[in-house]
Amino acid sequence: MPRAGLDPEAVVRLALAVVDDGGPTGYADLTLAAIAARAGVAVPSLYKHVAGLPALRRAVAQRCIEQLADALEETAEGRQGADALVALAWTMRRFAHDHPGRYAATQTELLGVPEEATELQTAATRSVVVVARAVGELDVPADRHVDAVRAVRSAVHGFVVLEAAGGFGMPDDLEVSFDYLVRGLVGALASTSASQRS
Amino acid sequence: MPRAGLDPEAVVRLALAVVDDGGPTGYADLTLAAIAARAGVAVPSLYKHVAGLPALRRAVAQRCIEQLADALEETAEGRQGADALVALAWTMRRFAHDHPGRYAATQTELLGVPEEATELQTAATRSVVVVARAVGELDVPADRHVDAVRAVRSAVHGFVVLEAAGGFGMPDDLEVSFDYLVRGLVGALASTSASQRS
DNA sequence: CAGAGTTGGCTAATGGCATTAGCTTTCTGG
DNA sequence: CCAGAAAGCTAATGCCATTAGCCAACTCTG
Numbered sequence: 141m142p143r144a145g146l147d148p149e150a151v152v153r154l155a156l157a158v159v160d161d162g163g164p165t166g167y168a169d170l171t172l173a174a175i176a177a178r179a180g181v182a183v184p185s186l187y188k189h190v191a192g193l194p195a196l197r198r199a200v201a202q203r204c205i206e207q208l209a210d211a212l213e214e215t216a217e218g219r220q221g222a223d224a225l226v227a228l229a230w231t232m233r234r235f236a237h238d239h240p241g242r243y244a245a246t247q248t249e250l251l252g253v254p255e256e257a258t259e260l261q262t263a264a265t266r267s268v269v270v271v272a273r274a275v276g277e278l279d280v281p282a283d284r285h286v287d288a289v290r291a292v293r294s295a296v297h298g299f300v301v302l303e304a305a306g307g308f309g310m311p312d313d314l315e316v317s318f319d320y321l322v323r324g325l326v327g328a329l330a331s332t333s334a335s336q337r338s
Numbered sequence: 339m340p341r342a343g344l345d346p347e348a349v350v351r352l353a354l355a356v357v358d359d360g361g362p363t364g365y366a367d368l369t370l371a372a373i374a375a376r377a378g379v380a381v382p383s384l385y386k387h388v389a390g391l392p393a394l395r396r397a398v399a400q401r402c403i404e405q406l407a408d409a410l411e412e413t414a415e416g417r418q419g420a421d422a423l424v425a426l427a428w429t430m431r432r433f434a435h436d437h438p439g440r441y442a443a444t445q446t447e448l449l450g451v452p453e454e455a456t457e458l459q460t461a462a463t464r465s466v467v468v469v470a471r472a473v474g475e476l477d478v479p480a481d482r483h484v485d486a487v488r489a490v491r492s493a494v495h496g497f498v499v500l501e502a503a504g505g506f507g508m509p510d511d512l513e514v515s516f517d518y519l520v521r522g523l524v525g526a527l528a529s530t531s532a533s534q535r536s
Numbered sequence: 537c538a539g540a541g542t543t544g545g546c547t548a549a550t551g552g553c554a555t556t557a558g559c560t561t562t563c564t565g566g
Numbered sequence: 567c568c569a570g571a572a573a574g575c576t577a578a579t580g581c582c583a584t585t586a587g588c589c590a591a592c593t594c595t596g
Contacts, residue, residue, distance in 0.1 A: 143562065143573060164449070173553065184555075185574050193554065251362070251504040261507065268507070286510040287518040290497070293505075294519060298496020299488070306449040307491070309459065309466070312484040320485035321492060328526040341544060341591065371582065382584075383545050391583065538596090546589075553582080560575070566568095 144181050148189045148199075154178050155200045159241035164304050166241025167248065170197065197249060198256060202263055204245040208235050209266035216270045221277035222326045228271060229296045229322045236300040243300065268293070278329050288329050295325050342379050346387045346397075352376050353398050357439035362502055364439025365446065368395065395447060396454060400461055402443040406433050407464035414468045419475035420524045426469060427494045427520045434498045441498070466491070476527050486527050493523050 158174045159166040172193055176183040190196045215231040216224050236243035249260060272289045280288045299321055301307075303314055356372045357364040370391055374381040388394045413429040414422050434441035447458060470487045478486045497519055499505075501512060 146573080171553070172555095181573095182575060183553085184557095184576085187555075188573055247499075247503065264505070265507065284518065286508050287515040290500075290506060290508075290515045291493070291519040291522060294496035294500055295489070295493040295523075296496070297500060298492035298494070301445075301499060302488075302492055302495060305445065307462070308488060309463065310484045310488075317485040317488045320482065321489040324489060324526040325493075325522075328522040344544075369582070370584095379544095380546060381582085382547085382586095385584075386544055540595090541593085543590100543592075545591085546587100548586085548588100550585080551583090554580090556579080557577085558575100559577100560573100562571105562573075564569100564571085 144179055144185075146179060146181065146185070146189055151175065151179070151186060151189045151196065152199050152203060155196055156203060156242070159200060159204075159245060160239065162241050164240040164244060167197075167200070167245040170200065172196070194256075197245075198260065201245045201249040202260055204239070204242040205260060205263040205267070207239075207242065208232070208246055209263065209270070211235055212267050212270045216274060219274075221274060222330060224274040224277070225271070225292065225326050225329075226322050228274060229292070229318075229325075232296050233300050233303075233318060236304060240304055243304070247301070275329065278326075280329055291329070292325060295321055342377055342383075344377060344379065344383070344387055349373065349377070349384060349387045349394070350397050350401060353394055354401060354440070357398060357402075357443060358437065360439050362438040362442060365395075365398070365443040368398065370394070392454075395443075396458065399443045399447040400458055402437075402440040403458060403461040403465070405437075405440065406430070406444055407461065407468070409433055410465050410468045414472060417472075419472060420528060422472035422475070423469070423490065423524050423527075424520050426472060427490070427516075427523075430494050431498050431501075431516060434502060438502055441502070445499070473527065476524075478527055489527070490523060493519055 154175050155170060158178060159170055162169045172183050172186055175196075176186055179186075186196075190199070211231050212228055215227050219227055246264075249257070250264065251257065268289065271292055272285070275285060275288045275292065278288070299318055308314060308317075352373050353368060356376060357368055360367045370381050370384055373394075374384055377384075384394075388397070409429050410426055413425050417425050444462075447455070448462065449455065466487065469490055470483070473483060473486045473490060476486070497516055506512060506515075
C-alpha cells in the first residue's frame, strides 16, 4: 500500500477543508476522524504529524486568524481614517460570510493556557493593529484610543456573530443594518474629539 | 437502595449547576456524565427524564435566555429611552460576568432545526423586545428602528463576547471602555433623526 | 392491607471519538 | 544494497451518548 504523503502542513490543510465544508459549525465539528477520512488514512496515523486534536485546533485557528489579518491589512492598504475603518468592517463581515467556519475558528481558542495561547494572541494582534491605525487617523483623543478600538471591534464582531447565529429575526436587509452600524460608529468616533472622560 | 427523586425539572437544575461551575466553558463542557455524577445516579437513568443531550442543552439554553430576559425586563422597569438603553447594556454585561456559562448558553443553540429552535427563538425575542422599546423612545426614524436595535445588540454583545474570550489584550479599564461604547452608541442613535437612507 | 401496575433506577452492550503502544512497511542516504 | 528513520497500520483503552432490558420501589385501587 502506497503512502499518503502527509506532513503537518498537509494535515492542517485538510483540517481547513473540513472546517470549510462544515459551514458555521465546521470548526466546532472538526474531528480527527473527519480529517483522517478525507486523507484516506487511519486516525492514529495523524499523530505522526500533529500532537493531538487540541494542538491541531490551535494550528487551524492560527491560520484562520492570520488569513483574516491578511485580508484586513490588504484592505487598509491605501486607505485612511474613516474610509479605512468602514472598509475594514466590511472586510471582516465578508470574511465571515465567505468562510463561516474559519471565522468561528478565530473566535474560539483565544483563552487557554498562556504557553499555548500566546502565538494565537500575537497573531490576533495583527488585526487589532490594523484597526488601531485607522482609528488613530481619526481625531479621537489619545486617551480614548483604546476605548475606540474596542468599540469598533465589539460592534463589528457582535454584528457578524449575531448574524451568523441567526440572531436577527426581522426580515429587514442586513446589508443596510450593517451599513447603518458602521456609519454610526465611525461618525460617533469622529465626534468624540471634545469628549469628557467619565 | 432509595430513589434519587429526579424529575425533568431537577435534571435541568443540576445541569445549570454544572454550567455554573464550569466557568465560561461550562456550557460547552456540559455533559450527561457530569450531571449524573452530581445527581448520584448512573448516566442512563437520566434518560427517564430527558430525551437526550441535545434536548437537555436546549432546555438549559431556554432557561438561560429567559433568565436574561427577566433581568432585562426588570432593568427596563421605570426607565425610558437613552437611560433605559444604557441600563440594559450594563445589565447584559453584568449577567455575562455573573453567569459566564449561562451567557454562553444564550449564544449557542439559536440555529438548528426550526421545529426544535422555535421555542428558543421566541424566548430570545423577549430580550429583543425590551431593547426595541427603549430604542423606540429615542428619536430614531421609524425606518431605522430595526437597524438601530441591531446596532445596539451587536455592540453590546460583541463587547461582552470579546471580553469573555479574553480578546482585549490592552490592560486599560474595561469598565471605561464599555461606558464609552454604550455612551457613543446611544449618542449616535439619538442623532440619527435627520439621517439619510443609504 | 395486598397486590398490580407504573415509574425510576440499574447493568450490559453498542458505537463514535481521541489517544497510546507496538508492529510493519516504505522510503532514503550512505 | 541495506540500515535506519519515517509513515503507515492494527489493537487496546477510556470517555462519552445512547438503547435495551431487567428489577426494585413507590402508588393506587380494591
